[in-house]
Amino acid sequence: MIEFKNVSKRYDNTPAVNDCSFSIPSHKFCVLIGPSGCGKTTMLRTVNRLVIPNEGAVLIDDTNVADIPVTKLRKKIGYVIQTIGLFPHMTVEKNISVVPKLLKWEKNRISKRVDEMLDLVGLEPKQYKKKRTSELSGGEAQRIGVARALASDPPILLMDEPFGAVDPINREILQQSFLKIQRELKKTILFVTHDMDEALKMADIIAIMKNGELIQFNSPLEILSKPENEFVKSFFGTDRIMKRLSMLKAKDYLQEEPENSPKDQPKITITKDFSLKDALSILFEKNVDSAQFITEKETGFLSMPVIREASGDGYVE
Amino acid sequence: MSRKKKITFVYFFILLIVFLIIIFYQAGWVNTLKFLFPEKEQLIYPRASISTLVWEHLKLVAFSSVLSTLTGVLIAILVTRKFGKSFLPLADNLSAIGQTFPPVAVLALSVPLLGFGFEPTVFALFIYGILPILRNTINGFQSIAKDIHDAAEGVGMTPLQKLFKVELPLAFPYIMAGIRISVIINIGTATVGATIGAGGLGAPITAGLISNNFAYLLQGALPAALMAFLFDAFFNLLED
Known part of the structure; x- marks a missing residue:
């Protein structure tokens, strides 16, 4: 379970996140959504301590993340970002095995794991292992990004607009295959997006943010039928009812x-x-x-x- | 092997052969110089053979370049860390100003400190050689995109792991380019070392200039120039 307790973060006195509290039950897919600049990415990054909140705390299974050594914490949290951030000087295989290597796994185990991960994200291991990252298409690179994040089998996955830079057709495919992966692996996922259709498609729970504040936190169906206010209504569009x-x-x-x-x-x-x-x-x-x-x-x-x-x-x- | 790589390889190999001929084929020098300067009596630089001079020269360049590389990369690493950040502008400016500073001046200034001979020359070359390496390495580190840093930290690398597994490998081409510039400048500048008694290929050049003997001058200048080309071609080879 990931629990945000009165989290606030300011940059030079400009509040980015203001007193947000909610918790994500284990194995649930939570989508954090809102217009750009609403603080959703900041919120996500407090979980793996890339952002330290000014006030409040983030708890994972009742332990404050501030009390866990930072590198240990991050090895237990898969992290996927929009720009993917694959290491350009490493092959696909090396990229996926980064975390297992940091965890000092045996060579055989790592190599087996790489194959498993490539299979999982739907890429042929033999064909892709030795490829350089520059030879990958956007969609393939994003799959490798997901594979890297999942390689050490972390219980938590943070995804920051992971499919944002992919064209609509490939995004649809990636979403579908990721949902399939999630049904199998049941990770606790915090997923940031500004794409409302994506949120509705993927989420078990949606957290809507605006100007650093949490506006509504509920299941997609509930949010569609009982939007908290005009902002939520307008955010989901006039065909909100059709969507439900x-x-x-x-x-x-x-x-x-x-x-x-x-x-x-x-x-x-x-x-x-x-x-x-x-x-x-x-x-x-x-x-x-x-x-x-x-x-x-x-x-x-x-x-x-x-x-x-x-x-x-x-x-x- | 790609076509481009083949060409660089052949180019390097030809330069190497020409260089070796020039170093060791004494008779060739005598005949050529006799033909070029028939009226001169003293043709071959008498104090040392060309191979000895080349060896001295190489030592000057090697010592100073290794020191420059270690120091330049180390300073670049320090000023790009969190704790050294405040020194980054200073290092940046110093390396920019340093490039405009003539190497002869560095040599002249190091004499009162270290006296004449091999060490002060190595010292001067070392100081002068740091600058391109420092500058390039800093550029290399700064060229790494923010998302790569994010990813490295996000997967749980310690700062040292990040430095060795991500930052240094990514900055490596930049560092190599810096070393290349540094070494090639040093090969040229090392000839000036002869004026303070460091030996090397500068010796026949200085002697030739003083006694107005063009034959001497060629025996220093030609191998030095070829050595610079040779290293340039060598770094080309390393690049791919």
């Missing part, structure tokens, strides 16, 4: 056939990943208020009121 609907599965909302429903309702066969947003657009397309939806296992009805209620906006249960 697109994250909800239609099959979870299927209802019994309502009484006195019209006879000739359309029947639509859907997959298990079919979202409420998709369902809504079907209703619009067919120009009906409700329809019957059939999945492999179940069948049921969805109507406008049901979807509206699921959207959460303005409804208090």
Whole structure:
């Protein structure tokens, strides 16, 4: 668990982070999001002590990070940055084995680990091991950056806009493959981004910051349905409700056939990943208020009121 | 081996052969000089053979360059650390001013301190040779991007590990360029050492200038020039 306790940081009396408190449960993916200059990167860097807070403390599993020797602390925390920061004078293999080497692992173990890591991030070990970093594409370099951060199997991962410098298509691929990795490894992750779609896609919990202050800290679905204030609302855009609907599965909302429903309702066969947003657009397309939806296992009805209620906006249960 | 590398290699090899011929082929010198200066009686510099002079010269350059390299790199490391940061502008300025300072002046100033001979010359060359190395090494360290520092610290390297595993390897090409400039300047400047009795290839040059004997002058200047070219080609080889 990572716990921020009243963390404040000032640079020349300009506050960068102001009295922020929240905690990230172990094995959860927390996305720290906000406009640039909101203090999110500063916040992230307090965890591995690249930034020392003026006030407050950061605790990892109830131990103040200030009490852990700094190099020991950092070896237990994987760190991925936007500019990747691969060491240009080392091959891919050397880059990935930096931390295991610092930890004085045996040669065989390191070499095996490098292969494992390259497999994990989806790069063929034989082909990539000996490559120089200058021969890598942006997406490949970022994968190596992730591999390096994970090499010593640290329980915590800090990622500072890791996919920010990659083109949209590759970013999508990287996000998907990273989510897959996370499902397998279950690290405690603190991930900084200013891309709201990325946050919604990746996060278990989202922390929204503005001007150094924590505005809201909750799950993506909750934030979408109950934004704390106008800033959060505007940050997620006018299609906020659609975004929430697109994250909800239609099959979870299927209802019994309502009484006195019209006879000739359309029947639509859907997959298990079919979202409420998709369902809504079907209703619009067919120009009906409700329809019957059939999945492999179940069948049921969805109507406008049901979807509206699921959207959460303005409804208090 | 790439084509470029082959060419640098061949170039180095040719220079080496020419250099060795010039050092050891005494008869060649006699015949050539006789042909060039038929009216002169004294053609060959009498006090020492060219190979001895070259050896003396090499010693001057080697001692001073090794000292310059160690000192230059060390100072550069110190002024780029956190604790030495306040000395960085000073070191920067000194190395810039030093380049405008004529080497003869350094030699002249070192005589009252160390007297005549080998040591004061080595000392003067050493001081003068620090500057390009210091400057280049500082540049090398400063060329390392902030994210590389971040990454090195982020993976948990101690300051010393960072220095040896990241900073020095990345600054290495810069350091080598500095050493190259330093050595080549030193080969030329070392000839001036003869004026305070350090021997080396400056000796026949000085003698030639005093007695207006162009043959002597050639015996110092030609090997010295070739030696500079040879080292330049050698560093070229190291570079790739």
